[in-house]
Amino acid sequence: MNTIPVIINDKKLDVDPGKTILEVCRENDIEMLTMCHLKGVMDIGACRLCLVEVEGANKLMSACTTRVNANMIVRTATDKIKRYQRITTELFFAERNHVCSVCVANGKCELQQLGYKVELDHIRYPHLFPQCEVDTSHPWYVMDHNRCIMCTRCVRVCTEVEGAHNWDVMNRGHQVRIISDFNTPWGESITCTSCGKCLHACPTGAIWPKAIVQGQLEKKPEMLSELMEKRKMKL
């Protein structure tokens, strides 16, 4: 297949056309921060952490939804982007009620790791402290909206991998919530197959199995990517 030249961080790379900037960066060991990206499901560019500078574009582009062009000049992790990533991370923490010390995902949380990566030591924005529900109606799983960052990975996994479409997003702005069916409790959902894929897709401790204590959560998001790869092989 023909390859096209792209320049990322002043380094010339020959890549396959049709790939996204994020895929190219990951293949070439260029560190990219992401939250809403999950290999195997559609990218939506919601978290704004993978922003890159593209020469000739008058705005920052999200690497996960921008495909490479021939002779594209891309810069990642410039001072401006680092500043923006930090702001985004602070807003993640300020939006809902994230308390690591009591969270099931403590130590295995992607949001926590993101905080370490951008060297977050304090949050400059006022916390919203919204009143969020904890849905324990499902016999096996719990949905804690306090820890949700609205990456919608669970929504996409439920729709694209499981094909159940139990989850979706209601309202808009800071009123948004993940809902199952007609905003009915998860346990009463008629579409949920209880497969547990959303559990593994969730980057934080928002969805977790019952009977798990603080810091004991094990998530395998790569399992979902493998599953999609195997489906494509058509064995």
Place this chain on the structure above:
Amino acid sequence: MKSGTAVHTKELSKTDPRVKLIAAKMKKENYKPDALIEILHTAQNAYGYLPKEVLAYITKALHLPPSRVYSTVTFYHFFSLKSKGEHTCLVCTGTACYVKGAQAILNEIEKKLGLKAGQVSADDKLGVQVARCIGACGLAPAVVLDDEVQAKVSPDEIIKKINIKIGTV
């Protein structure tokens, strides 16, 4: 799919003209899931809001996931899950109307009728809403009473007109 529990609260009557209207619209759109918004428009216009059993009916007919329908309904401000009232009183609070005393109108409505913006009276007769600007700044302060623009109204006038509408005079 598991057997339904929560979704079907009430069965819709097939002879209800509003249900017939929705059914006709869905048939016209060939039950395409893409036509969801158009069908919701028809339902909203027929009922004045979107009751849950109507949403369940549309969801089933179009073979859509319930959460997808619910997310569409809650995303657009045009759609409402609660009744907006038999008669609606929309007070414009755009800059021109605000300067000309839109707040005084809202205060008077609250004082006389006990309704704040966004509320519906207990008997479902009247709903009070506000809009940022209805594009009739020359008529400020403007109030839209049941799709009829009332120009340059005073608080007393509007209360009189509302009372005639809801039939308390």
